[in-house]
Amino acid sequence: MSTQEITPDAYCVFGNPIAHSKSPAIHAAFAQQTGEAIVYERRLAPLDGFALAARGFAAEGGRGANVTVPFKLDACALATELTPRARAAGAVNTLRFDGDVILGDNTDGAGLVADIVRNAGVAVAGKRVLLLGAGGAARGVVLPLLQEQPAEIFIANRTVATAARLVEQFQDAVPAGCALRAGGFEQPDGVFDLVINATSASLAGDLPPVPPAVFAANTLALDMMYGAAPTVFMDFAAENGAQVRDGLGMLVEQAAEAFYVWRGVRPATQDLLALLRGAL
Numbered sequence: 001m002s003t004q005e006i007t008p009d010a011y012c013v014f015g016n017p018i019a020h021s022k023s024p025a026i027h028a029a030f031a032q033q034t035g036e037a038i039v040y041e042r043r044l045a046p047l048d049g050f051a052l053a054a055r056g057f058a059a060e061g062g063r064g065a066n067v068t069v070p071f072k073l074d075a076c077a078l079a080t081e082l083t084p085r086a087r088a089a090g091a092v093n094t095l096r097f098d099g100d101v102i103l104g105d106n107t108d109g110a111g112l113v114a115d116i117v118r119n120a121g122v123a124v125a126g127k128r129v130l131l132l133g134a135g136g137a138a139r140g141v142v143l144p145l146l147q148e149q150p151a152e153i154f155i156a157n158r159t160v161a162t163a164a165r166l167v168e169q170f171q172d173a174v175p176a177g178c179a180l181r182a183g184g185f186e187q188p189d190g191v192f193d194l195v196i197n198a199t200s201a202s203l204a205g206d207l208p209p210v211p212p213a214v215f216a217a218n219t220l221a222l223d224m225m226y227g228a229a230p231t232v233f234m235d236f237a238a239e240n241g242a243q244v245r246d247g248l249g250m251l252v253e254q255a256a257e258a259f260y261v262w263r264g265v266r267p268a269t270q271d272l273l274a275l276l277r278g279a280l
C-alpha cells in the first residue's frame with residue numbers, strides 16, 4: 001500500500017493563546033521518528049468555548065488533543081472517563097476520543113518524573129523532595145512523585161492553607177516510609193535532594209523565598225518554566241551550589257507520554273530535546 005492511501009489520524013493542541021506552542025513541532029518529530037501516520041495542529045479556542053471546540057474537533061474525526069492554559073480544568077470536566085493520575089491532578093492535558101468516550105489523562109507528572117529520572121539521571125526513590133507551589137502545576141505532579149517512593153515531599157507555598165489541603169488530599173497515596181508535609185517557604189529544614197519550582201513566580205521574575213540552605217552540591221533544582229535564559233529561581237539555586245534544570249525536558253516528556261497514550265508507541269526524546277534546546 002502506498003503512503004498516499006493512508007489517511008493520517010488528526011490531533012491538535014487547544015489553548016488561548018496558542019500561537020507559540022511547541023507541541024506541533026514535537027509531535028511532528030515523534031511521528032516522523034516512529035512512522036506513526038498522524039497530523040497535529042494548533043487550535044485557538046475561545047476562552048468560554050473550549051467544550052464546543054473540542055467536541056467539534058472530535059466530530060471532524062479528531063482522535064485526540066493536548067490541552068494547555070487555560071483549559072485544563074475545562075478538559076477535566078469534558079472527559080467522560082478520567083485516568084487515576086488525571087483525577088488526582090484535577091486537570092487534564094491529554095484527551096483521547098474513543099467513539100462516545102472522551103478519555104481525560106494528565107501526563108505532566110509522568111513527564112516531570114521521566115525528565116528527572118531518565119534525562120537528568122537522578123532517582124527520586126528515598127530522596128527528600130521540596131515542592132514549591134500548591135496550584136495546578138504542583139497538584140499535577142504530587143501523585144507521580146509519590147509513586148517514586150521518596151523519603152519525603154515537603155510542599156511549601158505562599159498560602160500555607162493551600163499546601164495543607166494538598167497534603168490532606170494525597171494522604172491515602174503516601175507510600176510506607178514517606179512523609180508528606182506542608183508549610184511556608186521559610187519552613188523547610190536542611191538540605192533537599194530535589195527542589196521543584198511549580199509556582200508561577202518565575203513568570204513575574206519573582207523568587208519563592210526558600211532558605212538557601214535547602215540547596216547543596218547534590219541538589220537538583222528544577223524550574224517547570226523554561227526560556228532562553230535561566231529563571232531567577234535557577235540562578236538563585238546555582239548561586240547556592242545546586243545543579244539546575246528548566247522545564248523544557250518536562251515539556252518534551254509530557255508530550256512523549258501523550259503520544260504513548262494515543263498511539264501505544266513511546267518515542268525517543270533525547271535528540272529532540274537537544275534540538276529544541278539549541279533553538280531557544
Ligand code: ATR
Pocket residue numbers: 132133134135136137138157158159162198199200201204206207208
Ligand atoms: P499553576 O496552574 O501554574 O500552578 P495557579 O494554580 O494559579 O497556577 O498557582 C500558582 C502557584 O504559584 C501558587 O502556588 C501560588 O501561590 P499562592 O497559592 O499563594 O497564590 C504561586 N505563586 C504565584 N505567584 C507567586 C509569587 N510571586 N511568589 C510565590 N509564589 C507565587
